[in-house]
Amino acid sequence: MVPSEAGALVLELSAAAARSADLGSWRSAALDLVCAAIDSDAAGLHALSPRVPLESGAWRGLDLESLRASASGWDELAVELGALREHAVAAGGVATDTEVFALRSVARRRFRRAWADPSGFAHLAVVHLMVRERIHAVMLLMRRRRPFSPAEADLLRALMPVVALADALHEQLDAAPGRSVPVRLRCVDQRLTQRQREIVEHVALGHTNEDIGHAMGLSANTVRNHLARIYPRLGAANRADLVRLAVLR
Numbered sequence: 001m002v003p004s005e006a007g008a009l010v011l012e013l014s015a016a017a018a019r020s021a022d023l024g025s026w027r028s029a030a031l032d033l034v035c036a037a038i039d040s041d042a043a044g045l046h047a048l049s050p051r052v053p054l055e056s057g058a059w060r061g062l063d064l065e066s067l068r069a070s071a072s073g074w075d076e077l078a079v080e081l082g083a084l085r086e087h088a089v090a091a092g093g094v095a096t097d098t099e100v101f102a103l104r105s106v107a108r109r110r111f112r113r114a115w116a117d118p119s120g121f122a123h124l125a126v127v128h129l130m131v132r133e134r135i136h137a138v139m140l141l142m143r144r145r146r147p148f149s150p151a152e153a154d155l156l157r158a159l160m161p162v163v164a165l166a167d168a169l170h171e172q173l174d175a176a177p178g179r180s181v182p183v184r185l186r187c188v189d190q191r192l193t194q195r196q197r198e199i200v201e202h203v204a205l206g207h208t209n210e211d212i213g214h215a216m217g218l219s220a221n222t223v224r225n226h227l228a229r230i231y232p233r234l235g236a237a238n239r240a241d242l243v244r245l246a247v248l249r
Contacts, residue, residue, distance in 0.1 A: 006158040009037055013159065017166035026170045027058040030163055031138070035060055038152050040140040042121070048139065049206070050074045051247075061141070075240035078206050080114040083107065086208060088128040092157035093164075096125040098147040123147045127156050129164040138163065189246045191233055197246075199226050204243045 012033055020026035027045045035043050046057025050071035054064050078085075088095040097116075101108040116122055119141075125148040127138040138156070142148065187200040195216075202212040209220040209227070216223075227242075236242040 006155055009033060009155075009159060010162050013162045013166065017162070017169065020170065022173070023167070023170040024056065024058070026166055030166065031058040031060060034138060034140070034156075034159065034163075038125075038140060038148070038155065040125075040148075041143040042141040044139045046139075048074065048078070049204075051204070075243050076238075077114060079239050080110070082208065084126055085128060085206065088126060089208070089211070093129070093160045094125065094127050094153050094156045096148045096153050097123050099150075099153065125153060125156060127160050127163070129160065129167055187246050189234070192230060192246070196226060196230050199223060200230065200242060200246045203227075203239050204247045 013030060016029035016033060017026055020029055031043055031045045040061075042059075042061030044057055044059045044062060046052065046054065046059070054067055054071075059067070083100050084095040084097070087100045091099070097111060101111045115124075121141040121143055122145055123142040125140040129138070140148065140156075187197040187204070189197065189200070192200065198216065199212055202215060207215070209223040212218070212223045213220045218226075230236070230246075231242065234242065234245045236245050
């Protein structure tokens with residue numbers, strides 16, 4: 001399927017959003033529709049953060065207990081796979097491993113060591129959804145050696161706006177009076193200034209320095225300088241360590 005043929009699927013997603021009673025049922029229906037259109041061995045729609053309950057997402061072909069056991073390494077993995085996120089931001093919200101990591105490159109070898117070999121999946125396609133200033137993602141996984149095609153990536157780009165809009169709608173409805181309010185990550189570490197705590201909260205959401213700068217009216221270099229002062233103050237070695245020390249403890 002190519003983007004010019006995506007109209008029917010967009011209508012199906014819109015109809016699923018309208019009839020879904022809550023965020024969970026919407027995500028389940030959306031993932032079913034995406035998986036029916038794009039062949040994959042496993043898939044998920046979730047914030048991909050260890051601090052967000054797995055039950056808030058939708059999963060296909062993945063064991064939740066195994067995912068739960070691996071969650072402690074997600075922050076570190078997110079840093080390792082930052083190139084996928086940066087490509088997605090620049091390319092309509094979607095990135096596939098073949099677009100980002102050239103065959104036989106050093107980056108491809110690092111990708112295999114960090115993710116492909118431990119997970120058992122050879123290829124992945126990721127859709128980054130910015131929903132109310134938080135990153136959620138649709139992740140499609142392939143065990144076989146066939147990579148996701150450019151046409152499949154383009155289809156995901158065509159579907160992304162309606163998925164992001166519907167996710168935002170159902171999050172807002174779930175936060176209405178009488179419903180549970182979504183968890184928001186907070187940094188309350190008093191060793192940091194208010195601005196530094198805000199930067200740490202953005203890091204915990206997986207935002208790049210460029211993302212943080214745009215949200216806070218700063219340059220990426222200024223954000224980098226703030227982080228350079230934050231790391232030694234907390235004894236953090238990297239972004240994952242920073243989140244663990246300043247947000248999770």
